[in-house]
Amino acid sequence: xxxxxxxxxxxxxxxxxxxxxxxxxxxxxxxxxxxxxxxxxxxxxxxxxxxxxxxxxxxxxxxxxxxxxxxxxxxxxxxxxxxxxxxxxxxxxxxxxxxxxxxxxxxxxxxxxxxxxxxxxxxxxxxxxxxxxxxxxxxxxxxxxxxxxxxxxxxxxxxxxxxxxxxxxxxxxxxxxxxxxxxxxxxxxxxxxxxxxxxxxxxxxxxxxxxxxxxxxxxxxxxxxxxxxxxxxxxxxxxxxxxxxxxxxxxxxxxxxxxxxxxxxxxxxxxxxxxxxxxxxxxxxxxxxxxxxxxxxxxxxxxxxxxxxxxxxxxxxxxxxxxxxxxxxxxxxxxxxxxxxxxxxxxxxxxxxxxxxxxxxxxxxxxxxxxxxxxxxxxxxxxxxxxxxx
RNA sequence: GGACAGGUGGGUGAGUGGUUAAAGCCAACAGACUGUAAAUCUGUCACUCCUUGCGAGUUACGAAGGUUCGAAUCCUUCCCUGUCCA
Numbered sequence: 437x438x439x440x441x442x443x444x445x446x447x448x449x450x451x452x453x454x455x456x457x458x459x460x461x462x463x464x465x466x467x468x469x470x471x472x473x474x475x476x477x478x479x480x481x482x483x484x485x486x487x488x489x490x491x492x493x494x495x496x497x498x499x500x501x502x503x504x505x506x507x508x509x510x511x512x513x514x515x516x517x518x519x520x521x522x523x524x525x526x527x528x529x530x531x532x533x534x535x536x537x538x539x540x541x542x543x544x545x546x547x548x549x550x551x552x553x554x555x556x557x558x559x560x561x562x563x564x565x566x567x568x569x570x571x572x573x574x575x576x577x578x579x580x581x582x583x584x585x586x587x588x589x590x591x592x593x594x595x596x597x598x599x600x601x602x603x604x605x606x607x608x609x610x611x612x613x614x615x616x617x618x619x620x621x622x623x624x625x626x627x628x629x630x631x632x633x634x635x636x637x638x639x640x641x642x643x644x645x646x647x648x649x650x651x652x653x654x655x656x657x658x659x660x661x662x663x664x665x666x667x668x669x670x671x672x673x674x675x676x677x678x679x680x681x682x683x684x685x686x687x688x689x690x691x692x693x694x695x696x697x698x699x700x701x702x703x704x705x706x707x708x709x710x711x712x713x714x715x716x717x718x719x720x721x722x723x724x725x726x727x728x729x730x731x732x733x734x735x736x737x738x739x740x741x742x743x744x745x746x747x748x749x750x751x752x753x754x755x756x757x758x759x760x761x762x763x764x765x766x767x768x769x770x771x772x773x774x775x776x777x778x779x780x781x782x783x784x785x786x787x788x789x790x791x792x793x794x795x796x797x798x799x800x801x802x803x804x805x806x807x808x809x810x811x812x813x814x815x816x817x818x819x820x821x822x823x824x825x826x
Numbered sequence: 827g828g829a830c831a832g833g834u835g836g837g838u839g840a841g842u843g844g845u846u847a848a849a850g851c852c853a854a855c856a857g858a859c860u861g862u863a864a865a866u867c868u869g870u871c872a873c874u875c876c877u878u879g880c881g882a883g884u885u886a887c888g889a890a891g892g893u894u895c896g897a898a899u900c901c902u903u904c905c906c907u908g909u910c911c912a
Contacts, residue, residue, distance in 0.1 A: 473862050495861070533861045541863085554863045585861075641861090672860040680860090700861035707860090722862045729865050730858085745855070775865095776853095783865055 438577070438637035438664050440465075440696045440717075446810040449713040450689075453805040456493075456696060456718075458577040459634045460517060460525040463492040465696065466712045466805075468798045469527060469720040470791050473497040474504070475520040477791075478725055479783035482522045488761050489791055492524055493577070495720050498570050499531035499538075499562070503553055507573040515575030527720070528576035530567045530609075532641065533701065536585035536673060544584055546601060564609035568638070572616060576636045580667060581609035583641040588674040595645035603657045606640035610661045613638040637664035639698060645670060646679050648686045655690040665696035665718075672701045672721075681710055688715040705734045708797050709814050712805075724794045728786035731775050734793045740768070742786070747772045760792035761785070 439457040446452070456463040470477045470485065472494040477485060485491045496516055501507060513519045516526055535542060535549055543550040548563035564582045571579040583602045586595060617635055640658045644650030658666060668687050671680040684699055691697050698718035699711050711719055724734065733740040735755035740747070742754075750768035762771070762785040774782035804810040 469861095471862065478862080479865075497862080500862085527861090529861045534863090536861090538863070580861075583861095667861080669861065674860095677860095698861090702860060704860075719861095721860050722864090723860050726859060726862065726864065726866085730867090732859075741857080743856090778865075780865075 437634040440665065440694065442694060444806050445693075446713075446805050446808070448811045449814065450715045451709075451712045451801070451805050451810050451814075452715060452717055453802050454696070454717060456525075458493075458525045459636070460523065460577050461492060463525055464799075464802055465717040466708075466798055466801055467493065467718050468708065468794045469493050469495050469718065470794075471495045471720055471722045471725060472520075472522075474500050475510075475516060477787070479729065479780070479787045480791075482520065484784070484788055485522075485791075486524070488788055489795055491791070491795060493527060494522065494524070496526050496528045496574060496576065497531070497534075498528050498567050498574070498580075499534040499551065501528075501574060502531075502562075502570050503555055503560070507570040511573040511575075515573075517575055525577040526574070527578040527718075528571045528574055528580065529700075530571070530580040530582045531562050532580065532583035532585050532669065535583075536587060539587065544601070546604070548582065548605070549584075564605040565612040568609050568612045568616070572635070578665070579613070579636050579638045581606045581613075581638065581640045583643055583669055585670050585673065586643065586645050588646065590645045592645075592647055592650070595643075595647055595650055599643045599645070599650050599654045602641065602643040603654060606658055606661065610638060610640060610663060639663055639665045639667045641667040641669040641700070642687050642691075643670045644683075644687075646675055646683060648683070651683055651687045652690060655687055659690070659692070663695070665698060666691045667698040667700050668716075669700045671699065672703065677703075677707065681707070681714065684711060684714045684716060691715075705793060705797055706817055706820075708794070709801055709810075709817050712801050713810070713814050721794075724790035725787050728790040729783045731786070733771075733786055734790050736793075742768065742772050742775055754789055755793070758789065758793065758796070760789050762789040762792075 437459045440454055442452060442454040444453040454465045456465055470491050475496055477494060501510060510516050510519050517523060535544060538554060541552045541554055548561055551560045551562055553560060562582060567582040568579060582605050584598045586598045620635055640661055640663050642651060642654045642658060644654045668684055671683060680702060688697055696717045697715060699716045700720065702711060702719055702721055731742045733742055733754055736757040740754060747768040752768055753763040754768055754771060755763050766785060771782065771785060801813065804813040
């Protein structure tokens with residue numbers, strides 16, 4: 437079911453436009469995927485994501501959904517799509533990021549990650565195999581293998597050891613995934629005529645911290661898996677921005693051209709075309725949604741910190757160039773008021789706008805690639821042409 | 827008219843002789859946020875000066891006096907607020 441169709445490649449930069457075909461719809465790439473960790477993009481409804489944003493794919497998280505409400509609960513209720521009433525595609529992260537973000541609550545061993553729940557302190561062993569099982573239970577369209585997202589900075593030796601562990605985990609996870617595929621394809625339709633829904637894809641994750649040789653070595657080993665797509669992880673963990681791009685630049689060309697490339701957890705709006713220029717097809721990041729809730733809004737004229745006093749009486753729309761519901765209907769002064777009043781609708785309006793801004797950027801990038809104009813767009817963004825000076 | 831209770835920085839509210847320019851919270855102002863433990867977190871928040879230092883000075887806890895080496899804290903008088911009684 438899962439298939440990546442490459443439609444155009446920028447001859448100058450190598451930026452790609454394509455389509456990801458999944459059981460839950462087609463996804464035009466390059467794509468930005470809103471993050472919906474706990475079966476919800478915070479402050480938004482599926483209706484908002486579909487009608488206002490036309491998001492084609494969102495993220496869910498294995499660690500969080502395993503702990504609450506539990507993947508078996510979700511399976512019983514018809515899978516994650518039905519559970520959260522999201523008919524489109526879902527990519528699930530494996531919990532590898534929680535190895536980084538909840539580092540004080542876990543212990544990494546060769547077998548996997550021993551997490552202590554941030555909810556009740558109970559202990560849970562996550563293995564390459566178990567995280568695949570959980571993601572199968574969720575019914576994810578794109579599953580991620582368990583990886584070790586390493587902190588920055590890390591020594592070359594520590595990064596090498598960690599990377600090799602990630603590779604071993606990827607092999608185990610992928611073997612487990614393949615086994616599941618085989619079992620499922622040999623399964624006959626059940627008596628009531630229903631079949632288990634078609635299996636999602638499975639992506640391994642390139643690690644190697646900020647060391648080019650380790651990134652290359654990791655990519656080479658993961659290529660042997662002949663996976664459906666490949667991710668670049670371990671970025672945006674505190675390193676300088678230039679390094680994140682450099683590591684992407686080192687890694688992406690090693691990955692198969694006919695398969696999608698996913699850089700995990702990036703980036704700022706002006707960085708999106710930079711990643712695409714390095715051959716990246718998929719990205720996700722909590723910045724647009726989290727920053728929205730914290731009053732940091734991205735616009736075509738730069739960042740607006742809506743809490744600043746200068747917006748107190750500002751009747752203008754947040755971004756005059758934006759056609760989202762927020763910008764079409766409300767003033768900056770009103771948004772500022774909602775923020776300070778602690779009104780829930782602020783989070784909704786702000787998130788709606790920020791995600792729309794990201795998705796619009798990606799749509800523009802895609803159009804430029806298809807029409808051979810991507811280098812110009814990249815140049816314009818690099819010149820800060822669409823951004824107001826700070 | 828009488829009896830209590832009380833007046834602290836923009837608000838609220840700790841503090842009852844000395845590490846108090848005065849806790850905490852709120853407001854205000856500024857900032858951070860990158861595969862979400864986040865509707866979270868951080869900083870500033872009397873004024874002036876400089877050699878920007880856990881620096882110097884000035885003003886400040888209703889008002890004015892007083893006690894004391896030292897007072898937001900103790901005493902006196904006055905003003906004001908609240909509750910109750912006539």
